[in-house]
Amino acid sequence: DLRGASKLPPLTHFGLDLN
Structure with a gap:
């Protein structure tokens, strides 16, 4: 999920x- 791409x-x- 790209929602978490910024931190994961x-x-x-x-x-x-x-x-």
Whole structure:
């Protein structure tokens, strides 16, 4: 999830928004 891309690693591009 790109919502977390600003604070989380590029893994968020896979939809892994841990927020």
